[in-house]
Amino acid sequence: MTEFGSLRDVIADLVPDGASVAMEGFTHLIPFAAGHEVIRQDKRDLTLLRMTPDLIYDQLIGVGCARRLVFSWGGNPGVGSLHRFRDAVENEYPSPLDIEEHSHAGMAARYVAGASGLPFGILRGYRGSDLVKHTDVAQISCPFTGEELAAVPALNPDVAVIHAQQADRRGNVGLWGITGVQREAALAASTVIVTVEEIVDELAGNGPNQAVLPHWTVSAISQVPKGSHPSYSMGYTTRDNRFYREWDRISRDREVFARWVEAFILEQKDFEGYLSALDDETLLRRVVDG
Amino acid sequence: MTEFGSLRDVIADLVPDGASVAMEGFTHLIPFAAGHEVIRQDKRDLTLLRMTPDLIYDQLIGVGCARRLVFSWGGNPGVGSLHRFRDAVENEYPSPLDIEEHSHAGMAARYVAGASGLPFGILRGYRGSDLVKHTDVAQISCPFTGEELAAVPALNPDVAVIHAQQADRRGNVGLWGITGVQREAALAASTVIVTVEEIVDELAGNGPNQAVLPHWTVSAISQVPKGSHPSYSMGYTTRDNRFYREWDRISRDREVFARWVEAFILEQKDFEGYLSALDDETLLRRVVDG
Amino acid sequence: MGKGRAGANGYTSDEMMTVTASRFLRNGQVCFVGIGLPSEAANLARLTHAPEVVLIYESGTIGTAPNILPLSIGDGELAEHADLVVGVPEVFSYWLQAGRVDVGFLTAAQIDRFGNLNTTVIGGYQSPEVRLPGAGGAPEIASLAREVIVMLRHSKRAFVPEVDFITSVGFGPNGEGRAGHHGKGPTVVITDLGVLEPHPETNELMLVALHPGMEVARVRDETGWDLRVDPDLRVNQPPTADELGVLRDLKARTEQAHSG
């Protein structure tokens, strides 16, 4: 049954060192609060899974939580590079990072297979791409037509972490807007952690029966308002595009990044602290200027 | 682009003799009006596809429109047999009926493959079932684990026919409640016919972005209020359970069935006529009593 | 004791069957429910000792708590009272196939001594004597649910040595067992006369419990093979007043709603 708890307790209890963890969210509803808590608790040797690593994984990789990254597109959306990710791949800084990369279609098919209890998924994909030389893709023939298709292994995270708009008191989770691959990641995982904007008597969603994950598929829920910042939670917050652009400057330099993590994550007790720190304009200036 | 037209014109234009036609609907939103129009226009040699044939196919089979049936469960839900279907299979009356049967999971996987543009779908299914001796299922090995799974060929109807609650004036289609396999059937088909309860300025559905089929995937739309009777259209009509029970009596006898089709379908100009005929209690009595 | 009329004990054999079946469902279990007898028993369980049971119907209604019994698998009642409603492809892929179902609750036209179920044809496949509705969701439920509960009225026509067609596998045509399946198969068969369970070694269904007032001879007589009887044969508890009251209320509500 679903447990409700503080994010600190939930991450401490359910994310062991060495786990494979999928913190999903396709631009929308990215679980930043949970990512920060993982950094605060200094989890190690994680295998991070995610279609679009985004800033949250840049931070986790930058502090050295990750041993391996499985992904399909690792950039700062609309801005440019993930500099900590690049530094890890290009210079093994702060530590070497194993990578396994796919196309979006392939990653999606892997999660779908995982959620479906199948060992693999099939797609008409990867054709002519050099990706096949560097990743885990097989060929499979259609038994009816003989057509050759790509097969990809199921992806079943130890832990899936998602951020949603709402949970009801029984633990049913509702999310809407761009829902990405979160249902599949959650249904493919052994443990499912959900942070939510709000806990409500009845899911608003869009009409009845809009639970996206029923309570019995969810391990733990923690309420963290604005827990997707600088991503957004449709109906609750808007995307902090300025932060995404600032991240380019913060993450480009190892020292600035380290100071930022120190000031905005490690010195903060929780995500509320981080949100307050953001309001302090001088703090960011001090971090950037050293 | 979507055309709006009378059901008579739409069926005349888009359902040729010999076509494979999927009139889908999982108890809910069954496109009876379209089925009646097919009967009125005396279409022949159809291959009927449908997970749950229900009364609509009992009628089509009973009048001899169908040459072949592909299905996974052919009963009168909660009542018993489909007598016209049984008469066709057991006694080749009114004509022989080829059948190809699957499990629900297999049929669903076939439609999903069809909608996905894949030649086949995979599932952990049919194991130990005699179905494999009589239907089109292959074995396939997982290239990563070696596990043996079932493969089923994609199902791509020539024509899909569904009933929905709403369409907007651009032709976007909205449906909700139990949605069955309708999206997949429609997206797998070459031609998509939709009957709707109502044409609206803006889809109500359940919040924004609730079009289930965008206008450019829909060939033709015809407004037919109560067009799912005796099935139902959530939010518009309720299921006529009494009719389902009466059907047992109507369909059990070849003569009664023939009289019923004559009186309720062939002698009616359209579905509105059928609905009016239902209000005339004496008509049914005359049909049953001969 | 007639099947439809309350006997001297104040309940019918169908009621006894439903109540007994409902007791096999444990609170919090996830149950994939077939329409008819299974649906009745599963909802009785939900309304009595297992309020947190999660009922899934193949129409895609998950965690549903209908006020009345559905006549069909896709009644609006199921959608209106569900935690979520998903498409039919998803209910089989993300939910059943993924191994999320504890109990599959099935019925059939025929069952054989190894728990194989037939809902396809009586007689040969090509020219059947009786064409039955077919497989529906049953083959995969039988294979993939952690365990399967079967409900079926006892009769020689229904309890046959070998089914005419294995629609949904139990322990295989010769009781081979469950290799290749993710679930344990039919762990219990509840009838209007008693309860059968597979023998732990041979997988042959044997009589393990009688309903009150039933006799072994009658059960053997209604069974198409030489039915073995568990040496520790039990007698089931009759329905409690609560069970009976809740069941009858449910059926009365249902009848009233469906006659509308």
Place this chain on the structure above:
Amino acid sequence: MGKGRAGANGYTSDEMMTVTASRFLRNGQVCFVGIGLPSEAANLARLTHAPEVVLIYESGTIGTAPNILPLSIGDGELAEHADLVVGVPEVFSYWLQAGRVDVGFLTAAQIDRFGNLNTTVIGGYQSPEVRLPGAGGAPEIASLAREVIVMLRHSKRAFVPEVDFITSVGFGPNGEGRAGHHGKGPTVVITDLGVLEPHPETNELMLVALHPGMEVARVRDETGWDLRVDPDLRVNQPPTADELGVLRDLKARTEQAHSG
């Protein structure tokens, strides 16, 4: 004429590129749009000559008509103005893979003379000089869209004889062609200098049109292979006042919204 500043003609080379690209999109086409330059051109088309173009972004937003350009592929703006929003698995399976996309609109860090695209690494894969974001949706868009339009600013670093890594295939490493693919591949490449198209026989990209005021020598100079020039070299029409006005309004609205 600088890339960011309007030149003597009253428009920038980036504007010329976007306007030219937008003209390749026809009304009613279904277009799978990448973020950045393609998104700008596709929306310009929608707001000018192609109001019924259907824009699909890989975030699952289908038939979307944003008022401002999205900064990311999953901006709320895209969801709010979409005909429907589907999950990411579905956008690739039911929509792209099913062959519903007429035009894939892509960009890349590198393109080679056979239209192959690189968004993965500069240098070797194991120890790259520059690690780029990776594939995203591009490999399947490149393979499966009926045709592909590429937008990319001209430079020797971008237009290379052979890409360091084929992320998304054009006509293959040696211009082999499109066997095994459902789409025709890159039918046109629009840059800030002009337009390239594959030679009908060799599949090698050749210069078929110049933007007004550009010279062949400059284009050849910015291209990393010995660029062939179509004997019937055209000169593109400059942006109309309407195109320019709509584009600038769109960008001004966008800037204002994103600086909030």
